[in-house]
Amino acid sequence: MSKEQVKVDQPVDTKEATDGAPAKGEGAQAEAQGHRGAGKGKKRERKTYEIDIFRAWCKACGICAAFCPRQCIEMDEEGLPVVTAPERCTGCGFCEIHCPDFAISVAQKRAKRTEEDEAADG
């Protein structure tokens, strides 16, 4: 039997075969695409944090630099911590909580006001 004969003798009606239901995985795929598409055009703004180190209170133990999961803090040549990569900070608060001298504070930065905001306020 050649390939052509198979096509002619056994026509496959996909609609009938699946009874109108989407093929396995098709529905989930479409749903996932729908979810992905839902946020299109609405770019979520990334939160940024300000890390303040009050060096006068710091005893240079190095806990903050050693345990920051994002390596935002490094120790300088004087042995004191400096914030070298604030853009990587997730605001987890680990440094603030674990500093034995309460020498660090982490706060979320407020979003910059746009001209539209100014206009809305009058």
Ligand code: SF4
């Ligand atoms: S808040 Fe977390 S990520 Fe940010 S500097 Fe402190 S320990 Fe690192």
Ligand code: SF4
């Ligand atoms: S954890 Fe506190 S005391 Fe220790 S180095 Fe960092 S800021 Fe200084």
